[in-house]
Amino acid sequence: MKLQIEQAELADAARWIARHIPTKGTDPTALAVLLTADGDGLTVAYSSVEVSASVTIEANVIDGGKAAVSGRIFADILGALPPVQVEITGGPDGVDLAAGTNDFHLQPLDVHSYPSLPPMPALSGQVPGDLFATAVANVAPAVDYQTQAMPELGGIRLQPTGDQLQVMATDRYRVALQHIPWRQTGDAVSALLPGQGLVDIAKTAGAAEMADLALTGGSAGVQAGNRTSVSRLLPVDKFPNADRAFPKEYTATATCDVEELREAIRRIGLLLEGHQAIELSMASDHMIIQALRNTKATGKARIDCQLEGVESFDIAFNPRYLLDGLAPIDGQAAINLTTYAKPALIHAAIDEPTFQYLVIPVRDPAKAASA
Incomplete structure (x- = not known):
């Protein structure tokens, strides 16, 4: 050679x-x-x-x-x-x-x-390369790479639905979901790919105008430009039915500038230790961000916020989970709420947002005792 x-x-x-x-x-x-x-x-x-x-x-x-x-x-x-x-x-x-x-x-x-390379499976359809890379990156924080008991939580599910491809990940504490345009060209099934491998593959696809996907049930392939990857599949039937976790109705919706909220969370996060949570206290025209039950230091950050549906609402979250859900959003963020103990839905404050992030709150022991 x-x-x-x-x-x-x-x-x-x-x-x-x-x-x-x-x-x-x-x-x-x-x-x-x-x-x-x-x-x-x-x-x-x-x-x-x-x-x-x-x-x-x-x-x-x-x-x-x-x-x-x-x-x-x-x-x-x-x-x-x-x-x-x-x-x-x-x-x-x-x-x-x-x-x-x-x-x-x-x-x-x-x-x-050296093992022989498996052939690229028959193509199932195409997605825009940049949107595919973005979608995988957006849901990746919800992948659980550590669990041994449920290895399927370490995967990202790709599910064709009509003219949309649903990209989803969950670690049971949050669900990250994004829809991107999908053009089906062959047989396609719902496929669960190892998350870390798909993240690396999708980064490359971002440079291509279109990415070809093969979702056959035996294996999955991604072809973008001159690069091809073929991955084994995790058992998709063992992936949690996270679609059912999304509430059908909400009690209230809070809307605020996403960058102001992110900065406030980061500032108050300086007071947190270990697994302490951050609390959002919302009223009709503002939100107070503070550390939940911190005995060593206190602090508050106030930002403008519009709360609809109720006069006030208090809820607490793991700050990292909250920031992960806000990261893909630009402009105004909306938080759909039911109760302080049930999951909240975070998305861009627009009609038909393509990215949705469902996160379980941290329950305040004082509120749980009085409930």
Whole structure:
């Protein structure tokens, strides 16, 4: 194998592939990338039981061939090289990288032991690349990456519904949901993809005008530009039926400037320790943000707010959960309320918002005792 290729594009591709590689492993092959030079391009690929990813870059291929090398070392070296043409030469003794006055040699790994890349499943439909990347990023904070008892909470559900794709995540304490335009071109089913992998995949899709999705039930694939990822699926039937958690009616709605609310939460958050909550006390024309039951320090922040449906309303939240739900919103934010102990719905104060965030409040022991 021998070829010449531009450093910047190859380094970017190698970094993206490396994000799919686990940080630890006893089998070197499980941490390797496969380099395939043929025709007019170089394909950099990674494959495991969980996910596979590949990207093809234009190159001046002098001799075709294949080689397997450590994926992270390959990415780190390319990222550190100057922005010049890189010459890659591969053979039985390993892979040599030459760029300007820099030369590196990578020990070879067994190409024949490298797992074959699964094919891209039949395409199901298309979504705008930038909206897909935004939707996945918006719901990602509600993914539970830590739970062992319910691994399906570590997934993001993609569910085609008519001309919309529903992107959803939940950790049982909040539900993040976004709808984006969807154009179906083939068979499609609801699919639950591992959250961390989908976040990395979706970032790349943001640079493409359209992203092709394959949601077949056996596996899921995302194709954006010259990058392709195929992921195993989590059992979608074990994903919580979070759609039912959304209240059908609300007692009150509070509307305020989202940036003022975020800044007030951050300021009062300086008083909080551990798992202490932040309380929102709303009246007809203002909101008071304060720390809930903090014995060491007190403080209040007041912002303009319009409360409709009731004369006043008090409710408390985990401040991080609250900020996560407000992050994707611009302009005016609306908070739909039922009772101080039932979930609140956060969204942009517009007709038919595409992003919705349902969050369970923190119950004040004093209020619970008097209820």
